[in-house]
Amino acid sequence: METVEQKPGRYRFTGHERVLHNVSAPDALPGVLSLLGYSRVFIVCSRSIHTKTSFIDQLKARLGDQIVGLTDDVGEHSPLSNVLKAARAARDARADVLLSVGGGSVMDMCKAMQLCISEGAYDRESMLALQFVLSEDGTEMLTTSHAPAAIRQIAIPTTLATSEWTPVSTPVDDETRLKARFVVPDGSPQAILYDPVLLQQTPTRLLMSTGIRGLDHAINTACSSATHPFASLLAEKAIQLYMQNLPKLRDTRQRDPFTQCQLATWYTGMGQMSVPHGFSHWMVHIAGPYGGIAHSDAACVLMLAQAKWLEGTATLQHDRLRAALGQPGRPFHDILRDLLVELGMPTTLGDLGLTRARVESMIGPALEHPMVTRNNLRPITAEADLRAVLELAWQ
Known part of the structure; x- marks a missing residue:
């Protein structure tokens, strides 16, 4: 059968600085924040994590007034309207880091929020204008944003689909129901904390x-x-x-x-x-x-x-x-x-x-x-x- 011609290999580093495996996230997070120099945390989490577990309460007990905001209004496929609303809230709270606690929709939302804040793009049209383009050979997604990252994400994943390993965010556009497609500069989480005890609480x-x-x-x-x-x-x-x-x-x-x-x-x-x-x-x-x-x-x-x-x-x-x-x-x-x-x-x-x-x-x-x-x-x-x-x- 016909196959696509094999292309030269390349390897892409995606910008992670710390990966902590098999840790208690509430215990490890304060040290990670201190190491990276953050003190104003905006939490983005799934509603189930927020309302059906004690995990966010554990983070509040550990971080206290370092937490400057929180949203669990994410939604399936992280609708773009929710992204824009949360980005404005994080901006107004003067957050210096986004903390995601959840699965792919939560982490994708944080990446898109980061793009909003870095570009100052707080409306649908401005964001959709930033969708990725393809490399000349059609194999690689390239960002159209060149603004330096104004904020980064630290991720505590609660699922296994690997969103924490990419700078790509695909929130759904509320008006068309199509996925928007962003490659966010420095969009991969700066740090990942893998907590198996938290993972055990996922259905x-x-x-x-x-x-x-x-x-x-x-x-x-x-x-x-x-x-x-x-x-x-x-x-x-x-x-x-x-x-x-x-x-x-x-x-x-x-x-x-x-x-x-x-x-x-x-x-x-x-x-x-x-x-x-x-x-x-x-x-x-x-x-x-x-x-x-x-x-x-x-x-x-x-x-x-x-x-x-x-x-x-x-x-x-x-x-x-x-x-x-x-x-x-x-x-x-x-x-x-x-x-x-x-x-x-x-x-x-x-x-x-x-x-x-x-x-x-x-x-x-x-x-x-x-x-x-x-x-x-x-x-x-x-x-x-x-x-x-x-x-x-x-x-």
């Missing part, structure tokens, strides 16, 4: 589905149209850790699987920005807002469809992954399906509650998206290709 199904989204990132890295040896090595190890430990997350008495899954996000994140990702990564950005479903649930189905699409094309890559998982000779999509079934995750578009008509409405936006039809190891360039791979997602 198990959400944790497993976001782990699948992280796994999808790792697979896209290993099966990229322009692989990098370091990124592939990290991705293969991440895939092993996800596959081994995601099923163990049902037992919250065991701390180690949670720690290992956070390590998997680290391995994944260290490589994923260095290579272009394919269909399953980007189609999630269409299926999520258009289908009214969570990114991570969509990732389960699209990851599996992509593996079927690449069968016979990504043979060398799949062979390496099959060997790493101790299952040589099996179709890679069968290995993934077994994991999804074991976790109770969706495997088809029908499982997501989508109809044929709803999926049909996604065809046009997917073809117009700058990345869905680019950088696929087995090309997806025409409408017929897109329909063919989506048909695999019904099976």
Whole structure:
């Protein structure tokens, strides 16, 4: 089968200065703030963390009047209106650092808030004018903002989808329901605190589905149209850790699987920005807002469809992954399906509650998206290709 020509490798550092693994975040955070010179903290957190756990109260007890503001008004896919409102609040509070406590929507919101504050862009039109552009070869997303970062983020992740490892933010535009696309200068968190005890408080199904989204990132890295040896090595190890430990997350008495899954996000994140990702990564950005479903649930189905699409094309890559998982000779999509079934995750578009008509409405936006039809190891360039791979997602 025809494949995309392999391109020269590159590695991209994404600007993290500190990563603390297997720590108590409330205990470690004061030292990190002191080390980085921050004293006015604006917290952005999920509503569930704020109202259903004692974690924010623990931070308040530790930080006291260093906390100058808080919002839990994030919303699914972090709507741009919420971003703008929170950015104005952080500006008015004279915050010198954003602290995210939550999953991808929370961390993405902080990145977009950072862009608002750095650019002084506090309205929809000003923000949308800052969306990324593509490099000449179409493989890399480039920022259109050149303002120095006026504020940074420290992240305490509560899910496993690896948003803490990228400078990319994709809040949904309230008016069009399409994802806005920003690459934020210094947008990757300055520090990450991985707290497995906090992770254990995340609902198990959400944790497993976001782990699948992280796994999808790792697979896209290993099966990229322009692989990098370091990124592939990290991705293969991440895939092993996800596959081994995601099923163990049902037992919250065991701390180690949670720690290992956070390590998997680290391995994944260290490589994923260095290579272009394919269909399953980007189609999630269409299926999520258009289908009214969570990114991570969509990732389960699209990851599996992509593996079927690449069968016979990504043979060398799949062979390496099959060997790493101790299952040589099996179709890679069968290995993934077994994991999804074991976790109770969706495997088809029908499982997501989508109809044929709803999926049909996604065809046009997917073809117009700058990345869905680019950088696929087995090309997806025409409408017929897109329909063919989506048909695999019904099976």
